[in-house]
Amino acid sequence: MKSKEKTPANPPADGVLLASVPQHVAIIMDGNGRWAQARGLPRLAGHRAGTENLRRVIEACAEFGVRYLTIYAFSTENWGRPEDEVSGLMNLFDDVFDRELAELHRQGARLIHIGRLDGVRPKMVAKIRKGEEHTRDNKRLTLCVAFNYGGRDEIVCAIQKMLTEGVQPEDVTDELVSQYLFTAGIPDPDLVIRTSGEMRTSNFLIWQSAYAEWVFPEVFWPDFGREELLKALKEYARRERRFGLVPTTG
Numbered sequence: 478m479k480s481k482e483k484t485p486a487n488p489p490a491d492g493v494l495l496a497s498v499p500q501h502v503a504i505i506m507d508g509n510g511r512w513a514q515a516r517g518l519p520r521l522a523g524h525r526a527g528t529e530n531l532r533r534v535i536e537a538c539a540e541f542g543v544r545y546l547t548i549y550a551f552s553t554e555n556w557g558r559p560e561d562e563v564s565g566l567m568n569l570f571d572d573v574f575d576r577e578l579a580e581l582h583r584q585g586a587r588l589i590h591i592g593r594l595d596g597v598r599p600k601m602v603a604k605i606r607k608g609e610e611h612t613r614d615n616k617r618l619t620l621c622v623a624f625n626y627g628g629r630d631e632i633v634c635a636i637q638k639m640l641t642e643g644v645q646p647e648d649v650t651d652e653l654v655s656q657y658l659f660t661a662g663i664p665d666p667d668l669v670i671r672t673s674g675e676m677r678t679s680n681f682l683i684w685q686s687a688y689a690e691w692v693f694p695e696v697f698w699p700d701f702g703r704e705e706l707l708k709a710l711k712e713y714a715r716r717e718r719r720f721g722l723v724p725t726t727g
Contacts, residue, residue, distance in 0.1 A: 496714040499667035501545035502538060503689070505681055506531075508673030508697030521565040526699035528573045532580065537703040539584060539618045541710060545663060546620050549681050553593070553627035567598060570624070574604040578611065585617030591659035592626030593634075621663060628683035631659050660685055668713045670706075672698045688720050 506527055513523030531548065538546045550570070556563060581588060588608045597605075605624070635657035639649070655661065665685040671677070674695035678686070692709045694701065717724055 495541065495710055498542045498710060499690075499713055500543070501547070501664050501666045501668075502543050502709075503547040503549075503666040503669045503682055503686065504534070505549045505669070505671040505679060506698040506701075507671055507675055507679075509699060511673065512697035512699045520562060521569070523697075523699060524566060524569055528569060530699050530701065531573075532577065533702050534706060535581070535586060535618065535620060536584065537706045539586070540703075541707070544618060545666075546618060547591070547660075547663075547666060547682065548620070548622055549626070549679070550622050550624045551592075551626070552623075552680060553625060553630050554680065556596075567601065571598075571601060571604070574601075574608060578604075578608050581608075581620065582612050582615065585615045586612060587615040587619045588612045589619060589621045589663070591621050591623050591631075593630065594625065597625055619663070621660070623681070626659070626681075628678075628680040632684060634659070654684070658684060665689065667718075668692065668709065670694065670701075670709050672696060672701045672705075688718070690716050690718065 509523035509527040510520040511523070512526065513520050516522075535546060551566065555566075558566075578588075588611075590605045590609060594602050594605070605622075632654075635654055638657050639653075644653070655665075660682070665687075666682060666689045669682070669686050669689045669691050671679075671691070671693050674693055676693050682689075690713050692712050694705055694709060696705055
């Protein structure tokens with residue numbers, strides 16, 4: 478689902494006014510481990526700092542008028558990391574759900590999980606489902622958490638579902654495929670941000686981000702706050718989105 482028109486911004490509390498605001502921002506939260514190593518800390522300390530930073534970014538997105546925020550929390554490939562790091566991340570995610578769900582609800586945010594839940598701890602699955610149910614009527618911001626998510630895996634799942642349901646080849650369209658993705662019903666991202674300066678898509682929303690604008694701030698994720706988000710939004714506002722067409726003139 479493409480969002481071809483930029484949304485006019487509402488001025489935040491401090492008077493900052495953007496020419497336009499992306500409806501949907503997606504973030505690859507990169508650099509937690511390097512942030513920790515630069516400070517002589519274990520990698521898990523960087524991941525913890527990254528989760529603590531998330532609240533600031535959610536609040537800033539709501540302030541600037543972003544309606545959808547998708548975060549890349551844990552990929553299908555991340556299971557291949559060292560066992561102690563994966564176990565620590567799972568415990569950390571448990572803590573985050575316990576600590577932040579009430580605040581998300583208070584902020585008017587709706588929580589949606591995208592990805593697989595196969596192989597995820599039953600306790601974690603129950604928390605995710607509880608969070609989705611508890612916040613389902615909130616309207617201010619939709620927070621999509623890509624957890625145990627991979628873009629290629631998502632497309633494979635969509636194809637499998639279409640085959641299972643007997644979809645005929647001639648009926649397959651862009652719109653139909655989008656309805657079978659984990660993000661069904663969610664507009665495609667207008668802006669994708671990858672922190673830490675790395676320039677890779679890393680199997681994130683590879684169908685949905687086909688025409689998104691990308692920015693690559695060099696700060697590590699734990700240091701990516703309101704001002705860095707504002708810089709990214711200003712960069713987005715300067716760009717002309719063409720969706721494969723010729724630029725406008727005059």
